[in-house]
Amino acid sequence: MTSSMDRPIVTYVHGCDPISREGVISQLRTRPEVTVVGEMDVDQAMVAVIVTDTVDDEATRMMRALRRGESPRLVLVASVLDEAALVAAAEVGVGGLLRRSDATGDALARTIVRVAAGEGDIPHDLLGRLLTELGRLQRQVLTPRGLTFTGLTPRETEVLRMVADGHDTAEIARRMCYSERTVKNVLHDLTTRLQLRNRSHAVAYAVREGLI
Numbered sequence: 001m002t003s004s005m006d007r008p009i010v011t012y013v014h015g016c017d018p019i020s021r022e023g024v025i026s027q028l029r030t031r032p033e034v035t036v037v038g039e040m041d042v043d044q045a046m047v048a049v050i051v052t053d054t055v056d057d058e059a060t061r062m063m064r065a066l067r068r069g070e071s072p073r074l075v076l077v078a079s080v081l082d083e084a085a086l087v088a089a090a091e092v093g094v095g096g097l098l099r100r101s102d103a104t105g106d107a108l109a110r111t112i113v114r115v116a117a118g119e120g121d122i123p124h125d126l127l128g129r130l131l132t133e134l135g136r137l138q139r140q141v142l143t144p145r146g147l148t149f150t151g152l153t154p155r156e157t158e159v160l161r162m163v164a165d166g167h168d169t170a171e172i173a174r175r176m177c178y179s180e181r182t183v184k185n186v187l188h189d190l191t192t193r194l195q196l197r198n199r200s201h202a203v204a205y206a207v208r209e210g211l212i
Contacts, residue, residue, distance in 0.1 A: 055085035
């Protein structure tokens with residue numbers, strides 16, 4: 001298997017214990033698609049591989065700490081991948097999933113190449129379980145609260161769309177049959193919750209994240 005990239009994919013491996021980490025590194029050392037770097041060079045990594053038994057709070061914190069914007073992209077190798085683990089992985093932006101029992105050199109390299117290219121790589125049975133669990137959470141938890149997985153209410157999404165279309169507060173209030181104070185409150189709550197600076201920043205965020 002040959003990477004479509006000109007140079008090997010710089011990859012950092014973090015393990016829940018030294019044996020797990022070294023086991024994955026040994027699988028990758030002979031792969032021409034990948035070059036493994038140590039902790040001192042983690043900032044150069046295009047992909048970070050996290051090896052753990054369970055996706056507990058510590059593993060989740062590590063993934064969040066490693067993910068700095070778009071880089072490095074994350075690959076999770078875990079012994080236990082139940083519904084809670086799948087949702088936690090999705091929340092932190094994991095692009096590739098592997099069971100530890102399936103993490104051969106070929107499988108690891110294939111997943112790293114796909115994730116580095118911006119693609120997802122998840123076994124079909126795990127994808128089905130993830131979609132089922134996300135659907136359950138949407139129906140039972142988010143919808144009763146007027147929320148979606150984007151973290152925005154339908155009203156917030158509509159206000160953002162109108163701001164993106166160039167409408168001012170008065171126009172938005174008239175079109176949505178709200179008071180101007182209500183529109184201002186919606187935008188204030190939205191920018192505060194997402195730690196955004198102003199309306200333009202909110203629109204840029206929403207577009208970048210595919211929310212509108």
